[in-house]
Amino acid sequence: MKTAIIIPCYNEAKTIRKVIFDYQKTFPEADVYIYDNNSTDGTDEIAKAAGAIVRYEYKQGKGNVVRSMFREIDADCYIMTDGDDTYPAEDAIALEEAVLSGNADMAIGDRLSSTYFTENKRPFHNTGNVLVRKMINFLFHANVKDIMTGLRGFNKEFVKSFPITSKGFEIETEMTIFALDSNFSIVEVPIGYRDRPEGSESKLNTYSDGIKVVKTIIGLFKDTRPFAFFSTISAVILLLCLGFFIPILTGYVETGMVSKYPTLIVISAAATIAIINFFCGVILSVLKKQHRHNFERFLNSLHYLTKINK
Structure with a gap:
């Protein structure tokens, strides 16, 4: 059974080497893919030197990157993580096990039940995560604990059937709603979370990206219900x-x-x-x-x- 580690990246030179080494050590048989999204700080060269398979997506936005990754990579299990070193690689083992055992079509790394609220230094992000979770669970009659986590595992059926329409960071919300609406099995696994190291800057904009997420939820609710x-x-x-x-x-x-x-x-x-x-x-x-x-x-x-x- 083949596992692929897929990492969308935009200007993660400070952390990408450590992320690649951690996942290579934890998943020695897996291929590690870095999809560079117009980085200007040499992220792609660092990733190549670290032994990752580097590919490029020139349309800006995480949703565009994930679309290319899902189309181009063939595997039995896909572990998607971020390049900012906020998710411990060893926590992804449980996600892989859930997918390869057939228990989950999508395995979610649940940050909010562990260290997220103490580690994350952006209070509006904490509030936004809770509001989005409550909104989706209410509209879709679900009980998902972490809607917007960046650490997830997927099987091939989910990846090859997911029609991605989001262009940016609202992609995680779209994934969750698609899984709920399409009756895919979801397993949540509590994971650790650590804030970005000093010198590594988040690409998220609390307000503009938050508005996009809410618009995505409303639009998908209209389409699916x-x-x-x-x-x-x-x-x-x-x-x-x-x-x-x-x-x-x-x-x-x-x-x-x-x-x-x-x-x-x-x-x-x-x-x-x-x-x-x-x-x-x-x-x-x-x-x-x-x-x-x-x-x-x-x-x-x-x-x-x-x-x-x-």
Whole structure:
């Protein structure tokens, strides 16, 4: 069974050598791939000297890098980590075991249950992680402890069927939602976390990347749960219409006259929009179900081909 260590990198010259050596020592039979994303500090040359397989992705953004890695690399187990030396390599052994044993399609390294909140020095990142976790678990009826961790393990079926649309750091959120929506098995393993060493700077922007993550969650909720999304919007609009309509109805009962024709016209138009919106959700949910059936057939074919190749 072949394991590939895949590491997206952008300006990680301070730490990449240690990360490569740690994973080579922990996984001596695995290939270590570094995908350089337009680094300007010599990350790629350091990685080559350390014995890693270096490839390049010129479209900026972690999502773009992961897309190339998933397309180009062939393995039975994929361990994805960051090049900033925040995840101990030995903790990834449990992720590999979960994937290769067949217990997990995606194994997640859970930082938030261990040292993340004490090690991470960026308080808004702590708050953001908790909010994103609660938001996804509420919308998708799940109980995932760490949504945005960068240490994960995947099997081939997950990697080759994952349609990546994210370009940046929202890729981890997209992975989690895809796994939940597609009924892939998820195993979470508590892992250690240590903050970046001095001189190594994070590429994350708390606010802009946070907004992208929230937009990704809302967009994927619309795409994967269309009936819930559109019916919720319809319910809100109808409740607002009812709130404005009750005084008009009360006045009509008392006086026999409609005193607010403009309001009534707007309410009627809004109620019509709400009804149309509701049936859009019904139609899209049927299409989503058909897509689900097609996706399951694709997975069956992929599983069969994988079995033959072995």
